[in-house]
Amino acid sequence: MRIGHQPKEFLLAVEALTVSFDGFKAVNNLSFYVEENEIRVIIGPNGAGKTTVLDLICGKTKATAGSIQFRGKELTSMKENQIVKAGVGRKFQNPSIYDDLTVFENLEISYPRGRTVFGALTFTRDAVVRDRVHEVAEMIFLSDRLNVKAELLSHGQKQWLEIGMLLIQDPELLMLDEPVAGMSVSERAKTAELLNRIIKDRSVLVIEHDMKFVEDIAHKVTVLHQGQVLSEGSMDHVKNDPKVIEVYLGH
Numbered sequence: 001m002r003i004g005h006q007p008k009e010f011l012l013a014v015e016a017l018t019v020s021f022d023g024f025k026a027v028n029n030l031s032f033y034v035e036e037n038e039i040r041v042i043i044g045p046n047g048a049g050k051t052t053v054l055d056l057i058c059g060k061t062k063a064t065a066g067s068i069q070f071r072g073k074e075l076t077s078m079k080e081n082q083i084v085k086a087g088v089g090r091k092f093q094n095p096s097i098y099d100d101l102t103v104f105e106n107l108e109i110s111y112p113r114g115r116t117v118f119g120a121l122t123f124t125r126d127a128v129v130r131d132r133v134h135e136v137a138e139m140i141f142l143s144d145r146l147n148v149k150a151e152l153l154s155h156g157q158k159q160w161l162e163i164g165m166l167l168i169q170d171p172e173l174l175m176l177d178e179p180v181a182g183m184s185v186s187e188r189a190k191t192a193e194l195l196n197r198i199i200k201d202r203s204v205l206v207i208e209h210d211m212k213f214v215e216d217i218a219h220k221v222t223v224l225h226q227g228q229v230l231s232e233g234s235m236d237h238v239k240n241d242p243k244v245i246e247v248y249l250g251h
């Protein structure tokens with residue numbers, strides 16, 4: 001019997017999650033809960049298990065024990081593509097965009113197929129897709145770059161395009177691994193604005209090392225250390241927590 005938390009209230013409920021690699025527990029009895037419309041940031045020293053947590057949620061790595069409930073569905077028993085269909089989108093550190101295609105085409109090919117019931121009415125579907133591409137392009141600050149080949153975009157614009165390729169699938173949970181790495185100060189500020197805008201319809205789970213960016217976006221911060229939660233709460237709370245200063249922020 002579960003005491004305390006009622007997972008139904010949460011978009012994502014990770015409970016007692018563990019993964020062992022040859023006996024080494026990269027994630028060790030980890031529990032945390034993400035609410036709807038929340039931006040949660042996971043921070044922690046190198047090797048704390050942050051990327052492994054995202055790998056477990058998106059099904060890339062299989063858990064040794066524990067549970068990941070997303071909208072009441074158990075993700076640990078699902079395949080990667082089923083998890084995507086259930087509404088979980090994941091962006092990796094390196095953009096996986098198609099350099100030879102334009103911004104428009106990159107967004108267009110990411111539009112989910114088979115979800116609509118238009119059947120033979122291709123022109124109706126085309127119009128719907130086109131409208132959605134324009135809507136997403138606006139969100140990711142690329143409205144005036146739609147006909148530009150992706151290879152010509154700046155590093156930051158490439159990162160936004162990949163976020164757009166996930167947004168067009170309308171995930172309820174979007175997971176981002178160090179989204180502002182390599183970005184300029186102004187691109188970081190725009191990325192914070194972008195994330196704050198898109199959580200109207202979803203939650204975002206971010207791994208990040210840039211503390212200024214974390215302060216700008218985090219509703220709540222989870223500090224990982226050796227595969228476990230070291231501290232959790234507001235940015236103010238965790239940055240003043242002596243345990244966090246000792247193992248992470250003090251370095």
Ligand SMILES: Nc1ncnc2c1ncn2[C@@H]1O[C@H](COP(=O)(O)OP(=O)(O)OP(=O)(O)O)[C@@H](O)[C@H]1O
Nearest residue numbers: 021022025026044045046047048049050051052053
């Ligand atoms: N497939 C794997 N096989 C064996 N060990 C692994 C595997 N994946 C991760 N690890 C180990 O698990 C630990 C956690 O790694 P992880 O990449 O999740 O850390 P992290 O917090 O994301 O670190 P960083 O900030 O450096 O990206 C590390 O010691 C890593 O070597």
